[in-house]
Structure formats: structure tokens, C-alpha cells
Amino acid sequence: MKEPMIRPIALCVFRHKNRILVFEGYDPVKEEVFYRPLGGGIEFGEHSSEAVVREIREELGAPICNISFLGSIENIFTFDGKPGHEIVQIYDAQFCDAFFYEQEYFEAFNDRGERFKALWMDLELFKDESAPLYPDGLLEMLWGEMADAARGMKQ
Template identity: 50%
Template sequence: MGSSIRPIALGLLRRQGQILVFEGRDDVKGETYYRPLGGGIEFGEHSKDTLQREFREELDAEVKVGELRGVLENVFAWRGNPGHEIAFVYEAEFVDSALYAKDQMKILDDPATARWVDLTDFMDGSKILYPNGLTELLSSE
């Protein structure tokens, strides 16, 4: 992770009270967590374009990027290493509505799987949602 700040773009895709996330694991913390899909913004790339590129790379899916919901600063430790991100969080939707019928989707460039998780699981604290501050951003709706 190094000692630099990483700008990222994340997409909030919604389905009947759920959001699309991938499940991650930090064995150092002994923690299972969830995070919306997206990724690092490349130099010269607009954050909306990052989201479209990342969904093509991760799910071979096209998304329409909507409203910027917020910008979150996340200073954290992952697997014992320090990290610092600035996350642009956008509403987004699949162009192909058939993707909403899939309960799980294999992420193509990672061993993880994307799945729909009830927002209430994050709001009541039974599941951890990153980046920090995203649960509060979603609960302000």
C-alpha cells in the first residue's frame, strides 16, 4: 500500500433494499468485511470513467454512473499494512437489467465473488461495510 493516498471510485448498485458488494477477509484483524465494487483512479482518468472501466474489468458489465453520493476519506490498516484512500462514491446501475436477477457474480480479475447484501445487515452492525463512513452515508437517506 505504501505511503501515498490512493484515489478510488466505488459504485452503489441497488436491488430491493440490497447493495452489490464483494466479501473480503483480513486475517490479521480476524475480520470479514464487504465493499462496493470499483477501484483505483488512473492518472488523467475521471472518477466516473474509472467506475465504468472497473465494472467492465471485474464483471464484464456496462454501468450507467449516476449521482455522486459523497467523498469519503479512509485511513485504515489492512493485513497489518497502513492504507489511505479518498473514495468517490457514486450511484450506479447496470445497463443490462438481467444482471439484477443474478444473486452472485464472479469477479473476473480477482478470486472474489460479488453478491447482493441487505443494507440492514450493515446498518445493524451484523456485517462490516467499508470504506469507513459509507454506512453513515447510506443511513442518511
């Protein structure tokens, strides 16, 4: 049996008109549809910010700019009946090409060459947890950041 490991990953939040870009996943054991920002594993010797750039280029073929670190989340979870543990570096960025903001969804590819759908979803849809946004804590991080930005505008 393979020794359990903690996996370092980097995810990127793209925002547009109170929506974020996510992929739709499915856990067959829980029979649950869930959503997560795009990104993936950090390779040995690679900074997490470099991993975000590489992953988005691999998944969407898109260059990104204005990358900023939002925070880190430790994610302990179960997927497909198996335990997982990730240290997740969360980034915010923008697409350099406005084309990506004009589409409702994209066909993207994971590191195994499998297709998946990336789509824009309104942040409000994640509030009632009927559409779970993973990793746990990400939604609170995004709402907190938006509240901080709003307070900064008032001062």
C-alpha cells in the same frame, strides 16, 4: 521501504430492493470478514466517474448507466497489518442489463485476474457492524441519502 501514499479510488453502489452489491473481503490479521462496493483505483488523467465505468466493466464485464456522484470519504485504515489511506469517490449507478439484478451473486475478477465473489446484501445486515461495510462512513451516507429522498417524497 516503499513510501506510504494516498490512493484515490472510485466505488460504485448498485441498489436493488434495499440491497447493495458488494464484494466479500477478509483481513487475515484481524480475522475479519468485511464488505465493500465494487470499484478500484483511479488512473492518472482519468476522471473518477470514468474509473467507475472502467472498473465495473473489468470486474463484471457489465455496462452501467445513470451514474451519479454521492460524495467523497477519506478512508484511513489498517488492512493485513499495514496502514492505508484512500480518498474514495462514491457513485451510484444502475446496470444497463436487468440480468444483473436477477442474480444472487456473480463471479468477478480483480485487476490481477484473481476471482472474487460479488453478492447482493441487504443494507439492514450492516447496521449492527457484525458485517462491516467499508469504507467507514458509507453506510451513514446511504442511510442519510435514503432519509433525504423519503423526506422529499413527503413534501
